[in-house]
Amino acid sequence: MNENPTNHLKPNKRRPLVSAVTWLIGFLTILGLVLRLTVRDSVAGLSTLYYMTPLALIVFGAGFCFLTSRWKQKKLTSLFWSLIFVTVSAWWIQTDWSFQTRAEETKNDITILLANLARTKDLGTIASKIREIEPDIVVLVEAMVTTDADREVWKATFPEYNYSMINGGTQLLAKGKIGPPWVKALKDGSKLSRSIVTIDGVDLHCYVVDIKSTITVSREYAIEELANFTTKSTGQPALIMGDFNTPPDSVHFNILRENHVNLFETAGRGYATTWPHPIPVLALDQIWVNQNIVPIGCEHHVNFRSDHRIVVGRIQVNHEAVSARAE
Secondary structure, X not given: OOOOHHHHHOOOOHHHHHHHHHHHHHHHHHHHHHHHHOOOOOOOOHHHHHHHOXXXXXXXXXXXXXXXXXXXXXXHHHHHHHHHHHHHHHHHHHHHEEEOOOOOOOOOOXXXXXXXXXXXXXXHHHHHHHHHHOOOEEEEEOOOOOXXXXXXXXXXXXXXXXXXXXXXXXXXXXXXXXXXXXXXEOOOOOEEEEEEEEEOOEEEEEEEEEOOOXXXXXXXXXXXXXXXXXXXHOOOOEEEEEEOOOOOOOHHHHHHHOOEEEHHHHHEEEXXXXXXXXXXXXXXXXXXXXXXXXXXXXXXXXXXOOOOOEEEEEEEEOHHHHHHHHO
């Protein structure tokens, strides 16, 4: 016989590695699930783990552990993970997916395009998207249009838009008048500004935010300062737009929710998350509106030159609410 008897003695070297990987993924999956069901990101230190384990990754982790336990023929373990997988998948679909019918466009709609350009110098893709959508307001975060020469190029490319450069990396374009920005530097280094944009004779208070992405810094103080700053516009139609670097299920958004709603949560259609492209798992790019604005629609589009998806929102001004507050 040619069979080597020592082959029967060779251990399966893959099993210890698979077991270690499965244990780690299972631990992070359960930890992320427990955090979501309890403290979320309210505890300093644990917030980083919370952001690292969004629902999409919890679904993946539960599915991976289910398949490996089936492969190892562990019936009770595979049953446990199958229950976790089914439950969390249903939760994920309910939270991160919206199947609302797209509302028909009307002449009263105001369209907003929000894009994080991730400091790319190639602006051809976003320029094509602006021409395709023809939004009334364009907000560009982490844009490399930082010089007067760059601004002149934008003005020549889109002569129908007025242009405002805010803090260098933040740009605001509008088919209407743009007032001078009021810039506020937040304590953690985040960027916040307010510009009054006039569209069809209506003043919109447009807040643009780029919250610091440092994972060791709590988002609590930046969002609290943001919410306090936006109270200046309680009686006016107000939009808060930008890269929040914080998922909308964060407990720190509770203070903002007192007077504002997330546009995608209210009128969105499609997949909610925006980062990182091409497999986004976190909804970092967001538009919020106050009670003086009626949410009409919100969708996310791909930008192949950035790791952030583009947010396209549609709103209408609630003239009755504005008039009532004025009285």
